[in-house]
Amino acid sequence: MQFKSILIVGAALSVYTGVFAEIKITSEGIYTDKKTGLTLVYGKAEVPSWYWGFEVMDKGPVVQLYAFPVPDEAVDPGEIDPYSPRTFYVAGLLRDKAARTVTCMASESPAHGEGEESVVWDLSAAKPVTDEKGQAVLKAWARSRAMTLFMFADESMSSPMFTVLSETMESIYGADDFFLPTMRRRSLGDDEFAMGLMSVMGGQVAIRATLQTQTLDGENGDSGINAEPGVEVSTIEAVSVKSHPYAEMKAALKAEPVTSLADYVPEDRLCVLVREPGRIADLFEGADAALTRLSPLIGNSFVDYALLTRYAAKFGLTPEQVKQWFSGGNVEELAVFAPDVFFRDNTDITFVIRFKPKSWTPFLLKEDSKDILTVPLLGSGGSFHVTVRGGLLFASTNKNELQLALRLADGKGKGSLGQTDEFCVMNSKLPVTDETRAYVYFSDPFLRRLTGPEIKIGQLRRALARAKMEWISTVALLYRLDHGQDAPDLATLKTRGYLTEEQAPASEYALEAGCRVISKTWGALDSLKTLTEHPVTLATKSEEAAYDEYRERYTHFWREYFDPIALRLDAPKDGTLTLETFILPLIDSSIYNDMQAWFIGEDGEDASVKPLLMPQYSKEPVASLAMNANFSKLDGVYYFSRELQLWGVEDLLAALDDQVVLSLQDSDPVLQTAFPALNTLGERNFLGFGGEEMFLFPVVSSLLTRPCDLAVRIREGQEATVRKMLRTLLISRTEEWFSMESVFIPDSKTVLVSWTVLGIARIEYAVTVENGWLHISNHPWTPVLIAGSKPIGEAHAGVNLALSEMKSGLPQALSAAQSKFRKSVYASGSQLIPWMMAYAVDAPAAARMQQAALGYATPVPEAVSIDIRQFTTKPYGSWVSQEEPTLQFSDNGMFSGIQNMQLWFRFEDDGLRSRVTFLPQKGNAN
Numbered sequence: 001m002q003f004k005s006i007l008i009v010g011a012a013l014s015v016y017t018g019v020f021a022e023i024k025i026t027s028e029g030i031y032t033d034k035k036t037g038l039t040l041v042y043g044k045a046e047v048p049s050w051y052w053g054f055e056v057m058d059k060g061p062v063v064q065l066y067a068f069p070v071p072d073e074a075v076d077p078g079e080i081d082p083y084s085p086r087t088f089y090v091a092g093l094l095r096d097k098a099a100r101t102v103t104c105m106a107s108e109s110p111a112h113g114e115g116e117e118s119v120v121w122d123l124s125a126a127k128p129v130t131d132e133k134g135q136a137v138l139k140a141w142a143r144s145r146a147m148t149l150f151m152f153a154d155e156s157m158s159s160p161m162f163t164v165l166s167e168t169m170e171s172i173y174g175a176d177d178f179f180l181p182t183m184r185r186r187s188l189g190d191d192e193f194a195m196g197l198m199s200v201m202g203g204q205v206a207i208r209a210t211l212q213t214q215t216l217d218g219e220n221g222d223s224g225i226n227a228e229p230g231v232e233v234s235t236i237e238a239v240s241v242k243s244h245p246y247a248e249m250k251a252a253l254k255a256e257p258v259t260s261l262a263d264y265v266p267e268d269r270l271c272v273l274v275r276e277p278g279r280i281a282d283l284f285e286g287a288d289a290a291l292t293r294l295s296p297l298i299g300n301s302f303v304d305y306a307l308l309t310r311y312a313a314k315f316g317l318t319p320e321q322v323k324q325w326f327s328g329g330n331v332e333e334l335a336v337f338a339p340d341v342f343f344r345d346n347t348d349i350t351f352v353i354r355f356k357p358k359s360w361t362p363f364l365l366k367e368d369s370k371d372i373l374t375v376p377l378l379g380s381g382g383s384f385h386v387t388v389r390g391g392l393l394f395a396s397t398n399k400n401e402l403q404l405a406l407r408l409a410d411g412k413g414k415g416s417l418g419q420t421d422e423f424c425v426m427n428s429k430l431p432v433t434d435e436t437r438a439y440v441y442f443s444d445p446f447l448r449r450l451t452g453p454e455i456k457i458g459q460l461r462r463a464l465a466r467a468k469m470e471w472i473s474t475v476a477l478l479y480r481l482d483h484g485q486d487a488p489d490l491a492t493l494k495t496r497g498y499l500t501e502e503q504a505p506a507s508e509y510a511l512e513a514g515c516r517v518i519s520k521t522w523g524a525l526d527s528l529k530t531l532t533e534h535p536v537t538l539a540t541k542s543e544e545a546a547y548d549e550y551r552e553r554y555t556h557f558w559r560e561y562f563d564p565i566a567l568r569l570d571a572p573k574d575g576t577l578t579l580e581t582f583i584l585p586l587i588d589s590s591i592y593n594d595m596q597a598w599f600i601g602e603d604g605e606d607a608s609v610k611p612l613l614m615p616q617y618s619k620e621p622v623a624s625l626a627m628n629a630n631f632s633k634l635d636g637v638y639y640f641s642r643e644l645q646l647w648g649v650e651d652l653l654a655a656l657d658d659q660v661v662l663s664l665q666d667s668d669p670v671l672q673t674a675f676p677a678l679n680t681l682g683e684r685n686f687l688g689f690g691g692e693e694m695f696l697f698p699v700v701s702s703l704l705t706r707p708c709d710l711a712v713r714i715r716e717g718q719e720a721t722v723r724k725m726l727r728t729l730l731i732s733r734t735e736e737w738f739s740m741e742s743v744f745i746p747d748s749k750t751v752l753v754s755w756t757v758l759g760i761a762r763i764e765y766a767v768t769v770e771n772g773w774l775h776i777s778n779h780p781w782t783p784v785l786i787a788g789s790k791p792i793g794e795a796h797a798g799v800n801l802a803l804s805e806m807k808s809g810l811p812q813a814l815s816a817a818q819s820k821f822r823k824s825v826y827a828s829g830s831q832l833i834p835w836m837m838a839y840a841v842d843a844p845a846a847a848r849m850q851q852a853a854l855g856y857a858t859p860v861p862e863a864v865s866i867d868i869r870q871f872t873t874k875p876y877g878s879w880v881s882q883e884e885p886t887l888q889f890s891d892n893g894m895f896s897g898i899q900n901m902q903l904w905f906r907f908e909d910d911g912l913r914s915r916v917t918f919l920p921q922k923g924n925a926n
Helices: 131-150 160-173 197-201 204-211 246-253 277-284 287-298 307-313 319-327 399-410 421-429 444-451 453-483 490-495 541-557 590-600 635-647 692-705 719-727 810-839 843-854
Strands: 025-032 039-047 052-056 062-069 086-094 101-108 116-122 270-274 331-338 350-355 373-376 383-389 392-396 436-442 509-512 516-519 565-570 577-583 611-617 623-628 656-664 708-714 732-734 738-745 750-757 761-770 773-777 786-794 797-801 865-867 872-874 898-908 911-920
Touching: 025 086, 025 116, 025 131, 039 062, 039 131, 052 062, 052 086, 062 101, 062 131, 086 131, 131 160, 131 810, 160 453, 160 810, 246 421, 277 331, 307 319, 350 399, 383 399, 392 399, 421 565, 444 453, 453 490, 453 509, 453 516, 453 541, 453 810, 453 843, 490 509, 516 843, 611 623, 611 656, 611 708, 611 797, 719 761, 773 786, 786 797, 786 898, 810 843, 810 865, 810 872
Parallel strands: none
Antiparallel strands: 025 039, 039 086, 052 101, 062 086, 101 116, 270 331, 270 436, 331 350, 350 392, 373 383, 383 392, 436 565, 509 516, 565 577, 577 911, 611 786, 623 656, 623 797, 656 708, 708 773, 732 738, 738 750, 750 761, 761 773, 797 898, 865 872, 898 911
């Protein structure tokens, strides 16, 4: 006996208007599955149309009630009349086998009507059925439940429950033909094409490639726990790249060492120096919430790792206490260092703090001490370590890390990061100033450590353990969803067919209440052990092979030297904030190679750059992209020069400079390209644009889709020549699918160029000369004039965003943000609903349980509510009946709190420099 599972909602768009008949459920049978122990009761129901579903009242004897067609009606809904009365099987889990009746609610899909009817189902008539028939019902019920849950998810976003169901439907429920590939997350991995123009220009792509944080490609399941390690890590060849001749560079630059708290930081640790700690308290204000809010921008559910809360708790503090401590003006400066960058999974952090005179400390330590005080943390079982030396407070989550800092203090900084020639050289390239708030440094030795076999293999082991633990936790949640109670132990999950011994070795993993998994080696997911707590000394053969492959694959990223990175956050008195990044040298990346060849030549023979100018328009554009490039290297320029010959202005290119600025005017574009919010200044994404295409596509697509202005700088002394050429410009061309013509308008000294496509679409461009610029506009009848020029810095390219000027285009930009926001709500809801169903809790409680079990939560915003009865959210509706409210200006998501932003970058002889400056809105100093 076979059933084809078909979800009863969403088969058509019309609304059912027929007369409702009384709905009845006739008991058919009851079945207890021997392997899983699940008991299902099922019956036949007559419903008015295809769009009716069933649910039981809260805490009834039957739960998780789903409907599916009887065998003779198991057909595609597109082949039948969806509004005719239908007969379905209704099956649910029977928790109370003594129950005689159950009250159900039959309701019509919100997308198709508002019918609702209470149905009393007589369970006493249900008779035991054969294994064959009962297993067929179990399969169909399991498919219906999975499909109902899947309906709530966006196909591009991940959900642990969906992954577990997709891969265990056959082993647990026997549903061997269940397959839903569209729900698998589309992974961009570490592909450079996942990065956008803004990320490239801001240097994030270069930083990401330099840090090489991706996990090794280890064998599935081999976490180093059960394997036989026999290879000494010290014998494994690490990524081999030379260091810069820093001593020679220091002498050539005549750079002087700078005394700072970096004198207490080991040279192979990530270093963060904070010069104005009183201001850092502002960063704690809603920082976890801000990180959660930004999740939709990368195409994910709302993810909250509670990083600030978690790391503050490592020192027995709350984020509020940390804010109070810093905002009280007690701290003069501080340094923070860490042995790796894996903050999400867990790492050790160490503080070196200099207090102001007569200040108080949270640990009440005043006098120098030779001893280290270990402070236990009640409840968590952890501890931290603290002491005072030389008037400085030292605190760390790891005693060994603290002792490294103390040895540097006792040795007056000898051997520290701050006294290296490298730090001296980089500080001369990107010096700490009086306006500097924070300084982050990734040193050459730190990068070697981060890409070395010990860290990479340790990272692999922990990542594989995390994956196993997340799987076990989600399987335990599925058991709870099925049985209404937590699995008492892993042995029960294995006996019932939910897990195998290979998936969860009893020697390594244990299960606690709330689906919380404990690893003997790594602890719990919300507080995994750090890599420094479990240093790798011996590796397995497979781990050695994985690292060897990694080393070979990524060695080519460095041309000759490792590239240290410095980031500086400044807070000038004008109220802006500036983040400047310097990378020495630039990695050998295909993205930057293409761009570098375009800007400064194939071999970087001329890294000098002129001041980058932007035109000052009579009306401020909402976004501008400026380029200071060598356009003679563009393939398209050669073909364009041939056109200029035909138009009688073959010398025009020689009169133009290499500075080009594309400016987008405030508007509501009719045709939108597939780019985020301010479209066209966006992503490489699926098109894989690189090099010149990354810059040229925004120009071309903007000229065709929205009001914009293209300004090309005219060489000094050539403005009159260009005016004369425009006066003699003659375009008259007709091809099979398009035609072009030009006409001169004397009053405005404007050339009007018309381009007609297929005789049905016409675009007009105005070409003028204004204050040193050749101005091309695709909105000639609503012109904006160029009144002058303004420099934005010595750079090869730059972006200026004037978000405060966005008025007409704001609804479209907010709609794009709202669309991402809506999908993230669905994705978060899809992860919360199994917890809400399994534990009968609301969404906030489900998020807390998720956090405790998995180490992260997917909370929905406070304004969003989830109704698990209808699998809908308010105000966004359901996946099959989506709704979207109108956002207000204050809801501008990604740029919340930012009034204007400017970004530029340039290639230098020895590296890449980028700068991002933004002006916070009043009351949003962060």
